[in-house]
Amino acid sequence: MERTILYFAWVREQIGISEERVTLPSDVQTLADLAQSFVSRGGGYAIAFSDLTKLRGALDMAMVPLATAIGEAREIAFFPPVTGG
Amino acid sequence: MSRVRVRTEPFDEGTELAALRATGVGGVASFTGIVRGDGGLVALRLDHYPGMTERALEHLATTAVARWNLSAVTLIHRVGLLAPGDPIVFVGTAAAHRAAALESCAFLIDRLKTDAPFWKHERFADGRSGWVEARLSDEDAAMRWTP
Numbered sequence: 082m083e084r085t086i087l088y089f090a091w092v093r094e095q096i097g098i099s100e101e102r103v104t105l106p107s108d109v110q111t112l113a114d115l116a117q118s119f120v121s122r123g124g125g126y127a128i129a130f131s132d133l134t135k136l137r138g139a140l141d142m143a144m145v146p147l148a149t150a151i152g153e154a155r156e157i158a159f160f161p162p163v164t165g166g
Numbered sequence: 167m168s169r170v171r172v173r174t175e176p177f178d179e180g181t182e183l184a185a186l187r188a189t190g191v192g193g194v195a196s197f198t199g200i201v202r203g204d205g206g207l208v209a210l211r212l213d214h215y216p217g218m219t220e221r222a223l224e225h226l227a228t229t230a231v232a233r234w235n236l237s238a239v240t241l242i243h244r245v246g247l248l249a250p251g252d253p254i255v256f257v258g259t260a261a262a263h264r265a266a267a268l269e270s271c272a273f274l275i276d277r278l279k280t281d282a283p284f285w286k287h288e289r290f291a292d293g294r295s296g297w298v299e300a301r302l303s304d305e306d307a308a309m310r311w312t313p
Contacts, residue, residue, distance in 0.1 A: 087215070089213060089214075089215055089283065089285060090213055090285035090287070090297055091297045139215070139218060139283070142215070142217055142218035142221050143218075143221075144218075144222075144281065144283070158215060158218070158283075160215070160283065160285065161285060161297065161300070162299075162300030163279070163280065163281075163282060163283050163284055163285060163300065164279075164284065164285055164286045164297075164298045164299070164300050165212070165214070165243060165255070165278060165279060165282050165283075165284025165285070165286070166199060166243075166254075166255055166275060166278050166279035166282075166284070166304075
């Protein structure tokens with residue numbers, strides 16, 4: 082199953098795209114696994130995903146800890162801690 | 167009655183307060199956030215996650231209505247380009263008594279800061295620019311509402 086991955090704020094700027102379609106590698110279970118798999122892509126990905134403490138994530142528009150299993154979620158998002166208000 | 171809006175246009179607190187007052191309750195409380203011009207800030211841009219933003223704000227509004235038995239709540243957050251002095255966020259609550267109105271208003275602005283997917287990008291008069299970093303104090307403020 083292909084998933085949509087969305088990127089926001091400096092994560093989007095660092096990797097240069099706001100959205101992509103990805104089939105998850107078989108060894109990826111959680112958001113943290115996926116983020117770590119992106120490091121091997123190098124370039125902006127390596128920078129954006131090198132420090133997981135600076136990243137937050139969402140599955141199907143609900144914010145969840147990066148240790149959460151992706152499961153059947155169709156929309157995945159990575160972004161920095163939020164700064165609204 | 168809950169009203170949630172994410173929009174680029176300005177809002178008028180007076181109009182929003184009058185609408186809350188028209189619900190005929192005992193008390194109305196509100197918070198209006200204004201863009202500060204600290205450090206020579208000339209422009210603030212608000213990015214967000216369309217769809218999730220509305221969902222997160224609706225969830226907060228529903229939670230506040232249930233927890234404080236509110237008659238009405240209004241949440242407005244602007245996105246796009248803003249300048250110092252511009253209103254950026256409005257939280258308004260209406261309830262039978264002051265404690266419910268005041269506490270729920272504080273809950274909503276505290277939790278909005280940690281739960282809703284907005285990101286601020288600053289530009290300064292001297293040419294510097296960058297993303298605003300999240301503050302630990304905001305996480306602490308949001309945590310105090312955890313039952």
